[in-house]
Amino acid sequence: MFNIGDFARLGRVSVRMLRHYDAIGLLAPAHVDADTGYRSYAAGQLQRLNRVVALKDLGFKLNEVQAILDDEIGVDELKGMLRLRRAELEAQISADNDRLARVEARLRSIESEGQMSTQEITVKSLPAIRVAELQGSAAGWGPEEIGPVIRGLFEQLGERLRTAGLTPMGSPIARYDQGADNGDAVRVFAAVPVAAEPGDRDGVAVVELPAVERAAALLHHGSMESVMPSYEALARWVEENGLRSAGAREVTLQCPAEPDEWVTELQLPVVER
Amino acid sequence: MFNIGDFARLGRVSVRMLRHYDAIGLLAPAHVDADTGYRSYAAGQLQRLNRVVALKDLGFKLNEVQAILDDEIGVDELKGMLRLRRAELEAQISADNDRLARVEARLRSIESEGQMSTQEITVKSLPAIRVAELQGSAAGWGPEEIGPVIRGLFEQLGERLRTAGLTPMGSPIARYDQGADNGDAVRVFAAVPVAAEPGDRDGVAVVELPAVERAAALLHHGSMESVMPSYEALARWVEENGLRSAGAREVTLQCPAEPDEWVTELQLPVVER
């Protein structure tokens, strides 16, 4: 028989751990002195302690360890637990490798730039959303070509929503893509979230924008006249990360009278290249 | 301005997280209604939220995120934090790969044997320890050759300790190794932990057993007459794990009159092969 200190040393665990395992019924001492409360462990209990440590090392929680050791678990269930553990570990390793790559990227950028890039670019998913929208067309991607078109569309959209009795339910969204059949022309959409069934309402199309699994997003502060550098940074990031983008969205989060105080989220839906 | 729900949706975080970030001063809402306590967030705050999420994703804790974002951290310190994070991630990934290998080994053994091998083998480190010991020699590794020798040594050791006035401070340890110069003969040591300065005491050598970084250990239940299968299992495990062992130790944890109730830990110090 060993006292708790010696038994802890034998099993390379802390005394506190042994007390904890006792408290949760995972490993009770062979004997407890009725007067002093002193715990005594039998040599043979070292085996159970070793098994506890081994299973814990595999990443099982203590209640799982207990179930396994107390034979509350059939072979098939145990196999399932091990497979689950394997999957969890693989996911964890993969996620940590990604994290590691990001940490190293930050270190590189800090070495080359002398400080951490503000790193304003975020990868997010975009949920599907019901919007009312109008479509137009612009001659190119520059703000001077797109600006008038999108402003005109949003003006019209506002009026038609009023006559249709629809209430905007969120921030306005501008969407752009390369029309399939009209050369260099850019298709432009002015949209605003609404709660209504899809269909046509007084010349406004109510449609469901499909969810986007991954989009690179960047917050643009200030007038849309000056949006090009932000888009360029975003496009460069997409390029450098081996991705490809199709189309673009702008969500206007804040548009007071003063254009310098606008806040717009630029979103580029991306896929692996 | 956004209410907490909309702002949470924008930033893909939970409302509870925003409240938490407010509580710890990491991200306070731009405005809080004095009457209702309702929080309002400005569009521009999305940038800070994005940064919080990005840094958290790298594995930083919230207080570290706060320090980084609030510029309490110089470039050098930040580099140090990133390097530390990199080292931690590398260690984590490596440990998880080991874990994964062990999980897969269990799965294989469960497939081939129909149940989980009892897996009684533990890898542990052995601390350095001060012992009093006597040395002898046996003709071979069999229990019938070693048994009488080690029993005789322990008897002598007990007597000499008594005359020397030394008190055993732990479980008896038997050690074996292949003598360098005497052919097949095995060197046998009978040792017992004591608290005394190294040197010679009435014919007993007090020495410091060096620490062993890694040893494969197996609990043997029963008489030492039947120890061979346990040693064989241990040796097979060492072999299968690409290790090499040198020498052996037996720590007698429990030795009542009835030999069947003995408990002995067999330890094989191992190194990479």
Next chain:
DNA sequence: TTGCTCCTCACGTCACGTGAGGTGGC
């Protein structure tokens, strides 16, 4: 009026580490 969103506590999570305050055996 009914939902919906918002609010503030406050417990629970997981496996212990770390005191605080006190006792028993050499």
Next chain:
DNA sequence: TTGCTCCTCACGTCACGTGAGGTGGC
């Protein structure tokens, strides 16, 4: 007598999730 080990609470860890119980605006 002094150390040393043992004991039992009980708080702290970390970043929230999850009710409970209640309120304000449409």
